[in-house]
Structures are given as structure tokens and as C-alpha cells.
Amino acid sequence: MDFTYTEEQQMLADTVGRFVADAYTLEARRALVTSKLGFSQEYWQQFAEMGLLGLAVPEEHGGLNATPAEIFIVMHAFGRGLVLEPYLSTAIVGAQLLAQAGTEAQKSAWLPAIVEGSKRVALATFEPSARFDLVQIDTRAEKTGAGYVLNGRKAVVLHGDSADGLIVSARTSGSSREPQGVSLFLIDARAAGVEVQGFPNIDGQRSAEVTLKNVQVGTDALVGSIGAGFAPLEHALDFGLAALCAEAVGCMEQIIEMTAEYLRTRQQFGKPIGTFQALQHRVADMAIATEQARSAALLAASQSTNANAAERRRAISAAKAMIGRSGRLVGQCAIQLHGGMGMTDELSVGHYFKRLTCIDMTWGNVEHHTEAFGEFL
Amino acid sequence: MQLQDTPEDIAFRAEVREFVIANLPTDIRDRVLGFQRVEREDYVRWQKILHKRGWGAPGWPKEFGGTGWNARQRTIFEEECFTNGAPRQMPFGLSMVGPVIIAFGSPEQQRRHLPRIVSMDDWWCQGYSEPGSGSDLASLSTRAERRGDRYIVNGQKTWTSFAHWANWFFCLVRTSTQGKPQQGISFLLIDMATPGLKVKPIRTLDQGHDVNEVFLDNVEVPVENLVGQENQGWTIAKYLLGHERANIAGIGMCKRLLRRLKEYARTETKRGRPLIEDPRFRDRVARMEIDVLSHEWSLMRMISLQQAGQKVDVEASILKIRGSEIQQELGELLMECAGPYALPYLPQALELGYTGPTAGGAHLNGLAAQYFDLRKVSIYGGTNEVQKNIISKSVLGL
Numbered sequence: 090m091d092f093t094y095t096e097e098q099q100m101l102a103d104t105v106g107r108f109v110a111d112a113y114t115l116e117a118r119r120a121l122v123t124s125k126l127g128f129s130q131e132y133w134q135q136f137a138e139m140g141l142l143g144l145a146v147p148e149e150h151g152g153l154n155a156t157p158a159e160i161f162i163v164m165h166a167f168g169r170g171l172v173l174e175p176y177l178s179t180a181i182v183g184a185q186l187l188a189q190a191g192t193e194a195q196k197s198a199w200l201p202a203i204v205e206g207s208k209r210v211a212l213a214t215f216e217p218s219a220r221f222d223l224v225q226i227d228t229r230a231e232k233t234g235a236g237y238v239l240n241g242r243k244a245v246v247l248h249g250d251s252a253d254g255l256i257v258s259a260r261t262s263g264s265s266r267e268p269q270g271v272s273l274f275l276i277d278a279r280a281a282g283v284e285v286q287g288f289p290n291i292d293g294q295r296s297a298e299v300t301l302k303n304v305q306v307g308t309d310a311l312v313g314s315i316g317a318g319f320a321p322l323e324h325a326l327d328f329g330l331a332a333l334c335a336e337a338v339g340c341m342e343q344i345i346e347m348t349a350e351y352l353r354t355r356q357q358f359g360k361p362i363g364t365f366q367a368l369q370h371r372v373a374d375m376a377i378a379t380e381q382a383r384s385a386a387l388l389a390a391s392q393s394t395n396a397n398a399a400e401r402r403r404a405i406s407a408a409k410a411m412i413g414r415s416g417r418l419v420g421q422c423a424i425q426l427h428g429g430m431g432m433t434d435e436l437s438v439g440h441y442f443k444r445l446t447c448i449d450m451t452w453g454n455v456e457h458h459t460e461a462f463g464e465f466l
Numbered sequence: 467m468q469l470q471d472t473p474e475d476i477a478f479r480a481e482v483r484e485f486v487i488a489n490l491p492t493d494i495r496d497r498v499l500g501f502q503r504v505e506r507e508d509y510v511r512w513q514k515i516l517h518k519r520g521w522g523a524p525g526w527p528k529e530f531g532g533t534g535w536n537a538r539q540r541t542i543f544e545e546e547c548f549t550n551g552a553p554r555q556m557p558f559g560l561s562m563v564g565p566v567i568i569a570f571g572s573p574e575q576q577r578r579h580l581p582r583i584v585s586m587d588d589w590w591c592q593g594y595s596e597p598g599s600g601s602d603l604a605s606l607s608t609r610a611e612r613r614g615d616r617y618i619v620n621g622q623k624t625w626t627s628f629a630h631w632a633n634w635f636f637c638l639v640r641t642s643t644q645g646k647p648q649q650g651i652s653f654l655l656i657d658m659a660t661p662g663l664k665v666k667p668i669r670t671l672d673q674g675h676d677v678n679e680v681f682l683d684n685v686e687v688p689v690e691n692l693v694g695q696e697n698q699g700w701t702i703a704k705y706l707l708g709h710e711r712a713n714i715a716g717i718g719m720c721k722r723l724l725r726r727l728k729e730y731a732r733t734e735t736k737r738g739r740p741l742i743e744d745p746r747f748r749d750r751v752a753r754m755e756i757d758v759l760s761h762e763w764s765l766m767r768m769i770s771l772q773q774a775g776q777k778v779d780v781e782a783s784i785l786k787i788r789g790s791e792i793q794q795e796l797g798e799l800l801m802e803c804a805g806p807y808a809l810p811y812l813p814q815a816l817e818l819g820y821t822g823p824t825a826g827g828a829h830l831n832g833l834a835a836q837y838f839d840l841r842k843v844s845i846y847g848g849t850n851e852v853q854k855n856i857i858s859k860s861v862l863g864l
Contacts (some may be wrong), residue, residue, distance in 0.1 A: 090468060090472075090475075090766050091467060091468040091770055092467055092767045092770040093467070093774050094467060095769075098467065106488070107532070154467075161467075179540050252504050294559060302740070323689060345861060349862050352862055353862060353863065353864065363862045363864050364864060367709075367853070369858035369859075369862065370854045370855075370858065372857075373855075373858040374853035376780070376784065376858075376861050377788065380781070380784045381757075381764065381788065383763070383764075383767070384760045384761070384762075384764040384767060385759070385760045385763070387467075387763060388759060388760070388763050390469060391469035391470060406753075407755075407756040407760070411760050413759075428488075433482075458754055459749050459752050459754070460745075462752045463660070463748045463751070463752040466474070466728060466751060466755065
């Protein structure tokens, strides 16, 4: 094992880190959050120019076919700046899923477009009553002469309202909680019968409720084999979860630095409040939690491309549970240590706390992943 | 970043595992894995087996009889030894006074002491804490006065682990009261057979006897037993604390406790089903295994930093805190596995050769005692609160 960055990895970290520090001032971010798109199309193009949109794309489709280490580095930097662009949905989960399970036609049509920044995708899989249960899929795809007809509803589709294509899971056979019979479809987000209702999330990102009413798709929309979509779906989501963990570590590091700075400068009782041991020990607790989180995120990265589902799932659930616990502790302590100022929208610390909280509640929280990990005891 | 073990690491792990399984005497293994008392003779016997294989001093350079292994190999070695039921290698010689003698000792001290540490012909113990000097170690007051070619040592040390088994004692003593307290401390090696040295046992919560008080009454120590320079003792003590940081994580013990917990959670029952199937208990076990996994990766990360030549003070403090907390929580869950059978306790049932009855079975007899005994791990080696001071000072830059 070696956790030090290679020269190229250090360059990547520096480049993305610099971009995020310059582009993501609190004011700039605030303006983007309230814009119609919810992020910056200009930044998206810059991601493309930096090659970031092709990290998870194979070289034959114009990508870089990077390792999980590079994805860790980029997502970590995005966490430090609370980046809003739908990178996770398109460049991580979408690209991985299409690269792994897509037909040659789908790969040629979508992957180069993703790499150059002209197309975005989102994963529409979880359903309103399923909470975080990935296998509870009731959306139906009925076979017709020319293809399939899709009916159902997809909940909290991350970055769904800015996507050109939706990767939708639907049942072609089997009953609600069976992995068998789940099929994946790549559909045009503007196709007839697709209703995408966007919402702002509390952390400034966006999601959508997606309703499918008699959506007609051809057989060429099918991603992977009929009825065998669950395994690639699960793998793509695990790949995304590992990336989310890396983002969370970036958030936590940034929060600690901000909190340390506040404790050095804020004076009460005639001295910096950082000199008080009760507060110092909270800072230590934050550092300890962040250290565990970083370890967990690297464990997740190391297993994120493992084709052995049991080994991969075990590591990913361990990491996501640890990230959730750590993020909650770090965020809550940071607000407490900032006192009343921590409660204000004016300071960025609260925005990081909100992002960490939303990361925990994305694709399975602490409870969900602790339970999932328990299957492997 | 290289996030997988190398093929060499994997092969090394297999080699160590095979050796331990083939060469660890089964009576020792059963006692260790059954959480019975391990005797002095058990530790020595296992150490001599390792020594014969050339693995007696995993952390030492080759020229002094060590293995020359890198830090990753050492943690693999520790993990495999622990999980396969080997007794721990006593740290007092190998990880404490040994590295000090290597770094600061005279050639004569090196010749005399190092080989007998690796072969465990000598058993060392540590004289640091005193009744009035715990976390504030530099305030220690045991005096050593130079008279001709000897020091006359007077004072009292405490919490000395295995002093009753040891024949050598390394000791911090005050040789000067000038300047700051740290500046008047020296590092002495004392033969336990010297007249005036007396060991008195301290009974702990588990009714066990590991730690002692050591009284020094006009103990005469030849000056050639001074390590380094007079009044250089604090520097040496700090070096010792900074050495072998990987040990601090207690990863082997964490894994051994976790394995035992999972085993007991399968054999003990609740409402007729294995305890592990109870969702409440299962979640707690899952949480602990997640903690151990993350802790293990934190240790590997620290090792990677060390190998890259970076300072790891904060990382080591974090590992100390997490390692001790994890051991304590595992000990707590293990006790809870016993349910009502956590109550009856026969200390003598932990001793070698006990064949009498126990209330709930020999495997449950010691679990509450272990829970109580594990409260020590967040106190020794720098309390967790002192570690938090170190961490926060670094994070805050104050």
C-alpha cells in the first residue's frame, strides 16, 4: 500500500484544487445556487477542458480510464469547495454504468458527448416508498411490438432536471424486491410521457421527481441484458458512493480548517476561545472523526471497481456508514464551536454542514449501510 | 496511490500465518484465545521460537539482530501473530529499552543487553510513572546522586508492568534540580537483584496482578549503566515515545477481540436464536467491525506517511485514541454476550491448569473481568485526554 500521490496525481490535485478555490467563492456559489440551472455551464465546459469529465470513460471513447485514486482526488477537491455541478451523476455514475453495461451504439452516442461536456445523464432508480432500498423497484417496462412502455415514478433523482438522458431502472419481470427482472433503459429526458419536476435540495444541489407515463422506448434503449440490470446498477451506485465518500472527506477537512481559524481569532474572556480545553477537545474529536472518514473513503475507493459484488458491497457500506457518522459529528461540532455565527447563512460553515448531512442521506444513510454491512458479518 | 497490498505483502502474510500456525505451541494458543492468563514462561517460550526463526525483533535493524522489515511488514506480522493466538511480544525490551540502547547506548551496553532482549533471557520493566507524576511525567522526583563510580537511587516508581517477572529495570531518575524539570532527568539501567530494590504488587479491578510499585532505597547503580549523557533522559524518553508508533494502534488486539466477539455472538443465544441475529446486537457488532476496518486503514496510512519520511505525531495520537476506544467497546460487547453469566467470576479459573467448575462455562468466566481491565488502555501510554491536547494543539496551531 502507498497513499502518497504520484507526481501526476499531485498535479491533478493542485489543478482541480486551484480551480475550485478560485471559482467557488461563497458569493459565486450563492449566485449559482439561485440561478435557473443551479450550477455553471461555463465551469462544466472547463471540467471538459481539464479532462475531468472523462475520468471514468474508457480511452476508446475519448476518456482517460483513470483509477479510483484519481476520482478520489477530484471528488475530494470538489468537497472542499462545495462544487454544484452534476459531476457525480454524469461523469461518475452515468459514465461508469454506460461504459460497463451500455451497447456499443449507446457508448458511441453518449460517452464522447459526456467527455466533451455536451451531454449529461442522471440515474433514476430509487422510488418514493422504497427509502434507500435499491432492489425495491415497481416501475414497469412492458414489452410492446417495437420496444417497451415504461410506467412508474422515480424519487429524488439527483441532478435529474439538468440531464439530457435518464438511466431508468424498471421491472420487466419478477416482483418488487427481486434483483432478477430489473432492466435498465437509457431514455431521452424530454421524451413524451416523461415528466421531470426539479427541486432545490437543502444543500444547494438539485434533484427531480420523475414520472413516467406510457413512455415508449425502442429496444435500443435497453442498457445491458433484459432482466439482468441489477448487478450493473448496484456496481455503478457503489462506484458513485465511493466518490461521495471522497467528497465528504473534502468537506470535513475544509470545516476543520475554518473552525480552527475561527477559534484562533474569536476572543472571549480576553483570549482566543481556542485556548479553552473544552473547545480544544471538540476540535480533537473532529480531527479524529475526519481521520477515520479519510481511511474509510480510501477503503471504498480501493474496492469501488472490484467485480466481486460481496467484497465491494461490504467495503462500500462500511465506508458510507463511517462517513455518515463522522460527517454528522464534524458538522455538529463545527456549528457548536462557531456559536451563534454558525447558525447564519452568511458563514460558509453551515453550508458544509448541510452538504455533509445531505451526503449521509444520499443513497443510504448510516442506519441503512450499517444494516447492509451486517449481512457480511 | 497504490490502494492494494502488493503481491510481496500478500505472500509475506501467508508465510507468517503458516509459520505461526505450525510453530505456536497449542497450549499457549488455547490459553491466549481463551483469554486465560498467559504465564511468564509462555511469553519466553514463544519469543524463543520467533528468535530461532530470526523474527525475534521485528522492528530492529538487521545489524542488531532485527528483521529489517518495513513498517507494513511489521503490521502484517503483528496482525497474523495476534489473530492466530500468539501471545504479544513484550514491548518493554523490544520496543522500549532496546531501541533506546540502539540509538543512545554505548557499544558495551549494546553488546551486553541487546542479544538478551531478543532471546528474552532478560525480562525488562519500565520505571517511568511515580505516585506524584502521572501525566506530568517531567515532575518525577526519584533521585540519583553520583558518588564516585556509582549512582545512589532513592524513590518510588509505580504502574510498573511485570516488575515481579523482570530482572532488569529501565528508569527515569532526577540527577539535577537546576533549570526546567525536563533538563534534570537521566536514563538508568538497573539490575533488579540490586539490594534496596523492592517490588510490591498492585491488585487491579480484575483481581489480576500485572502492575507493581517499585521502591528504591539506596540502590547502587554503576555509572556505566547510564544511557546517553547525564541529564539527557528527557530527550531519550521522548525518543522512546516516538519510536514504534505502529504499536500504538493495537490493531492486533482489536482484531482478536472482534473475532472473539463474532464467535460468541454466534454461540450465545437470545430467544432461542443466535445473538448475532438480534438486529440490535447485530448493528452494534457491525459498527465495531466498521470501526476496526477504518482503524486498520488509518494505521496503513500512517505507515505510508512514515515511509515517505513525514512526521506522524497527530496521526499516532489519533491511532492511540481510536485503538483504545475500540478495544474498550469490544470488551464491553463481549461482556454483554455473556448476559447474566457476566456476574459470576472466579479469578482462579483463568489460571493455568484449572479444571474446576465455572458458573456459565470457562469462556464466559473472564469476560466481565476483561471489560474492567480494558479500562486501562485509555489511561496508559499517555491518557486519551493528553492525546487530545496534542491533536488540538496541532490542528489549532496554538
